[in-house]
Amino acid sequence: MAREICSLSVELGRQIGVLIDRSGRVIHVIVGDNKSILIPQLSQVRSSTGRLKGLRCVHTHLKGEDLTQDDLMDLLFLRLDLMAIIKVRKDGLPENLYAAHLVPRPVDGQDWVFLPPVPPTRQDQDIRHLITALEDEFSRTSQTKKVDRNRDRALLVSVTTSTKKRAGESMDELAELVRSDDIVVLDTFIQRRDRINHKFILGKGKLGEIMLTALRLNANLLIFDQELNPSQVSSITDHTEIRVIDRTQLILDIFARRALSREGKLQIEMAQLKYLLPRLGRRDDALSRLTGGIGARGPGETKLEIDRRRINDRLSGLAKKLKKVSRERQQRRSRRRKKNLPVISLIGYTNAGKSTFLNTLTHSKILVEDKLFATLDPTSRRLRFPEDVEVIITDTVGFIRDLPPELLQAFKATLEELHEADILVHVIDVSNNRFPEQVRVVDQILRNLHLETLPCLRVLNKIDCIPPEYLLEQAALYQAIPVCALDSMTFDPFLQQARQLVLKKWN
Template sequence: MIVGDARGIFIPALEDYPLGRRALRGLRLIHTHLQEETLTQDDLTDLALLRFDLVAAIGVRDGLPGNIHVAHLMPAGKEPFEILHNQNFHSFDLDFIPFIESLEEEMERSRHFNPDDRRERAILVSVSKRPRYEQEDSVAELDELARSSDLLVLDTVIQRPKEINPRYLMGEGKIKDLVINALSKGATILVFDQELSPSQVKAISELTELKVIDRSQLILDIFARRAHSRDGKVQVELAQLKYRLPRLTGKGTAMSRLMGGIGGRGPGEMKLEIDRRRVRDRITLLEKELRSLGEARKQRKQRRIETGIPIVSIIGYTNAGKSTLLNSLTKSYVFVEDKLFATLDTASRRLRFPRERDVIVTDTVGFIRDLPKDLLTAFRATLEELEDADLLVHLIDASNPRFEQQIDSVQNILRELQLHEKPRILVFNKIDKIPAEETGNLAMRYDAATICARDPSTFNPLLRAIEDNIWSEKLVETEV
C-alpha cells in the first residue's frame, strides 16, 4: 500500500516484483482522484513504463467513491493501452484473474521470439546527427556486435534529431516512447550505438528497469567472453574497471544493471556499496600484473629477434579471416569463429619458404572503429608486438560492403599506434563470395593480393608478396 498526498503519489522501487520473462508485472495500481478526474497522462505513462497489470483511478465524491476509470496495456502492434468505459464504482465488475491471464497469453503470441529462448533481448538504438548512410552502416555493425555477444535483436531504432539531448540523447518524450515500445516487445536491454556518459546512463536507467549499455560496454562484454590467456583476461578486466569507475555513482539502479554487463561477465557482480578506492586498488594491481606480463612478452620477443627470423603480422578489421589465414598458411589450429572478435590472444606460428627460409606469422586482435579508448590502451601492449614485425599483412574482407571504411579504420588505429609507416601489403580475403571480375578490379585498384583463406591454392600471390617484401629488402640492405 502506498500513501500519497494532495499532490500525488510516489511509486517506490519495485525490485521485489521484477518483470522477469512475464509480459506484465503482477501488480495493480489503484488510487484515488480527489476531483473525480479521469486517468491522467502520468497514470498512463506509469502503466506503460512499469508494466502494471492495470491502473485504476477511483473518483471521490463527497468523501465517497464515485466513478472508476480503468486502463490496461495491449499486445504489441496495437494501441499501447485500452481505457475501459468509466463506470460507477459500486457497479464495476471485472473477473480480473481470467482477464489478465487471457491478456498475457495474447501478448505472448504477439511477440516475435520463442519464450524458451533464454538470451537477452535487445533493442538497438542510434541517436546521431551524422549522415543517415553512416548511421545505418554503424548500426549494421552494432547488430553484428550484438549477435556476437549472443543477444537476440528484436528491433532497431534510428533517430536523427536536430540537437542531441544532453540528458537522454533524444527528447524525454521520445525516450519514454522508446522504452514503452521496447517493453511491449519483450526487450530486456537497450544498446546505444553512441557512447553514453555516466550521467546519461543514470538518467535513462531512472526511466526504466531495462539494462542500458552502449557500444563500448558491448565490445567490452565480447572481449570478456573471448579472452582466454592470462594476458588477455587482465587487459579486459582492466579496461572494464576503467570504464566503470566514473559510473560508480553510489545508489541508483543504473549501476546495478550496468555492473552485470549482458550476462554478468568480466570482473563479476559488484555491490553498489563498493567505493572508488577499492576499484582503484584493483586497477593498480592489474596494471602491475600487466607490466609483469609485459616483461615476459619482451623476453619472448628478444628470443625471437635473436633467432633472426623475420616476423610477419596479420592485421585487419575484426572478422576479416585472420585466424583462418594463419591456420591455412601454417597448417596449425587457432580458434576460428564467424563472429566479431573471435580472436583476442596473439598467436604465433612458423611458416617455411623455399631455400630453407622461415618467417614467424602472428595473428592479432581484430580492429574496429570507435574502439573504446580504455580497451585500446589496455591492448596497446599486445599491439606493440607489431612494432617488431618486418611486414604487416593487412587482411580485408572483400565481401563486406563496408570494406573501404574498414580499411580507413585500420589505418587510423595504425596511425594512433605510430605504425602507419611500417611495410604493409593489402590482401583481399573471401574472394569466393564475390564475382571474379570484382576480384580482378580490387587487385588492380589497390595493388593487392586476393585470396580465399580457406583455399591454400589461392595463396601464391600472397606468398610472392611476402617473399618480395622481406627478402628482396634484406638483399638490398646486404648489397648496400
C-alpha cells in the same frame, strides 16, 4: 480501504496511491502532491514471472480529472498490470474507479484500453481474472518469435546525427556485434536528429514506442549504437526497468567472454572497471533512493566511496599483475628473437579472415569463426617461404571503428608487440560492402600506434565472394594483392611479394 484513502487524501490535499500485488496485498504507499504521484523505482520488487510487473497502481484524483498522460506513461514504462484512479468527491467520499491496461495489439490505434468506471469496492475479483487473461494474451502474441529463454533478447537503438546510409551501416555492424555476443536481435530503431541531447538520449514519446515494442516482443535489453553518458542512461533507467547498455559495453562484454589467456583476462577486467568508474555516480543515487541510504556503509563513508575505493584497489592490483605477466611475455619474445627470424604480423578489421589466412598458410588450427573478435590472444607460427626463407607469422586481435579507448589502452602491451614486426600484412575483407571504411579505420589505428612507417602489404581477402571485374578494379585502387584465405592455390603472388619484402628488409 478506498474510503479511508479518499478521506485522508482530501484532508491532506494530496494524491495518495497504493501498489497492489496479485494476491491483493498493498506493497507500497505513495503520497503525492495535489496533481500527481511519483512511483518509486521498482527494480527490487519481484512480483511476477510474467510479462507484466505483477503490480497495479490505484491512486486518488482530487479534481475530477481523468487518467492523465503521465499515468498512462507510468503504466507503460513500469509495465504495470493496471493503472487506476479513484475520483474523490469534495466531501471525501469515493466516486468511481477508472482504470486502463496495456494491450498486446493496438485497439483502434491505441496501445491501452480504458475499462468502464466501477464503484471502487467492486474491483478485486474481476481485475484478477482480467490480468491473468492479459498475461496469456501477451505471451501468445509473441509465440511467433520463438527464442531461447536463456539468451538475452535485445532491441537495438541508434540516435544519430549522421546520414541515413551511414546510420544504417553502423546499425548493421552493431547487429553483427550483438550476434557475436550471443544475443538475439528482435528489432531495430534508428532515430535521426539535428543535435543530440546530452541529458536525454530519447524523447519520452520515442521511448514509449520502444518500451511498447519491448513489451510486445518480450525484449529484456536495449543496446545503443552510441556511447551513452551516465545522465543519458539514467534518463531511461529512471523511468523503466529494462537493462540498457551501449556499444562500448557490448564490445567489452564480447572481449570478456572470449579472453582465454591470463593476460587477456586481466586486460579486459581493467578496461571494464575503467569504463565503470566514472559511471558510478548515478548508480549510488538510485541505490540510496531505494534503500534510504541504510546499510553497507562504514561510518562517515558513503557506499559510493567504498565502491570507488574497491575499484581503485582492484585496478592497482590488476596493474601489478599485468606488469608481471607482460614481463614474462617479453622474456618469451626475446627468446624468440634469439632465433633471429623475420616477423610478419597479420593485422586488419575484425572478421577480415586473418586467422583463416594464418591457418592455411601454416597448416594450423587457430579458432576461426564468423563472429567479430574471434581472436583475442596473439598467436605465432613458423612459415617457410619457397627457397627456404623462414619467418615467424603472428595473428592479432582485430580492429574496429570507435574502438573503446579503455580497451585500446588495455591492449596496448599486446599491440605494442606489433613494433617488433618487420612487415605488416593488412588483411581486408573485400566482400564486405563496408570495407573502404574499414581500411580507413585500420590505417588510422596504425597511425595512432605509430606503426605507419613499417612496410605494409595489403591483401584483399574473400575474393571467392566477389565478381572478377570488381576485384580487378579494387585491387588496382588499393594496390593490394588478392587472396582467398581458404585456398592456398591463390597464395603465390602474396608469397612472392612478402618474400621479396622480407629479403629486402633483412639483408
